[in-house]
Amino acid sequence: MVNNTQRNHGDGCVNKMPDELEQIRARKIAEMSERAQGRGISSRTRGLVEVTDSTFESTIRANRLVGVDCWAAWCYPCRLIAPIVDELASEYGSRVLFAKLNVDDNPAMAMKYSIQSIPTILIIKDGIEVERIIGAVPKQQIEAVLKKYL
Numbered sequence: 001m002v003n004n005t006q007r008n009h010g011d012g013c014v015n016k017m018p019d020e021l022e023q024i025r026a027r028k029i030a031e032m033s034e035r036a037q038g039r040g041i042s043s044r045t046r047g048l049v050e051v052t053d054s055t056f057e058s059t060i061r062a063n064r065l066v067g068v069d070c071w072a073a074w075c076y077p078c079r080l081i082a083p084i085v086d087e088l089a090s091e092y093g094s095r096v097l098f099a100k101l102n103v104d105d106n107p108a109m110a111m112k113y114s115i116q117s118i119p120t121i122l123i124i125k126d127g128i129e130v131e132r133i134i135g136a137v138p139k140q141q142i143e144a145v146l147k148k149y150l
Contacts, residue, residue: 048089051099053108060124063097065149067142068122070115072104077136078119084139085121088146095150125149 051059051068060066069085071078089098103110103118113122113129123131123145131145 047093048086048098048100051101051106051109053106056099056101056106056109059097059099060127064126065095065146066097066099066122066124067146068099068101068124070101070103070110070113070118070120070122072102072118074104075118080136081119081121084142087139088142092146096146123149 049059056068067085067088069078069081071082085098085100088096092098101109103115109115117134119134119136121133121142122129123133130149133142133145
């Protein structure tokens with residue numbers, strides 16, 4: 001069963017919009033607003049962010065330490081480490097920005113950083129790649145690398 005929201009367009013016409021469409025609309029408006037600001041993601045942002053070929057560089061420059069999870073939807077090992085990356089983003093969010101880069105959708109950055117195996121986690125400090133972790137590795141191994149750069 002779909003709940004509907006009534007919307008009055010001011011011209012006397014009222015139509016019903018499913019709640020799901022309203023949620024999608026709100027999300028898209030928020031995304032467009034963020035793009036219109038023309039800024040990268042700041043270090044105050046918590047949690048996990050998606051980066052693209054067009055937002056990657058500004059996001060890296062705007063943050064002191066970034067962990068970039070390079071992944072693809074078809075990659076099973078990528079799906080295995082996704083919850084680990086989510087946990088780390090929650091735990092270290094005030095000190096490290098965690099970003100996800102879909103290499104299929106963003107080939108320019110994948111080529112620039114020579115991503116040949118996924119999952120790959122790039123550790124970028126002050127705009128420079130300082131280390132990379134290749135493969136589905138345990139959380140403790142990722143944490144050990146991060147702690148070297150905190």
